[in-house]
Amino acid sequence: MHPIKSTEAFMIKKTLFWLYRCIAWLHRFAWILAAILAVILLLIYLGLRFAFLPNIHQYKDTIAAEVSKVAKQKVTIGNISFAQHSSVQRHYCRRGI
Numbered sequence: 001m002h003p004i005k006s007t008e009a010f011m012i013k014k015t016l017f018w019l020y021r022c023i024a025w026l027h028r029f030a031w032i033l034a035a036i037l038a039v040i041l042l043l044i045y046l047g048l049r050f051a052f053l054p055n056i057h058q059y060k061d062t063i064a065a066e067v068s069k070v071a072k073q074k075v076t077i078g079n080i081s082f083a084q085h086s087s088v089q090r091h092y093c094r095r096g097i
Contacts, residue, residue, distance in 0.1 A: 056080055 056063075060077040068075040 046051070054091050057080055060080045064077045
């Protein structure tokens with residue numbers, strides 16, 4: 001076994017430093033990607049929560065048509081509404097189905 005020369009030691013240090021920098025960059029990129037994904041999911045949730053679900057009664061005919069198509073039976077919805085609660089779980093009132 002031969003002793004490590006100073007140029008070989010320098011190359012090893014340089015390679016390890018480069019590897020450390022790549023891992024640090026990937027770590028930072030993963031956090032940024034996770035933050036962007038969290039923001040997108042939050043916007044989807046808020047869009048559904050405040051735009052679509054409070055006005056769900058406007059879509060009852062479309063919902064009934066899609067359910068009828070899947071069930072291969074005539075489905076009608078008499079009344080559908082979104083119950084406002086401060087909890088995480090939301091409740092939907094369906095009457096006349």
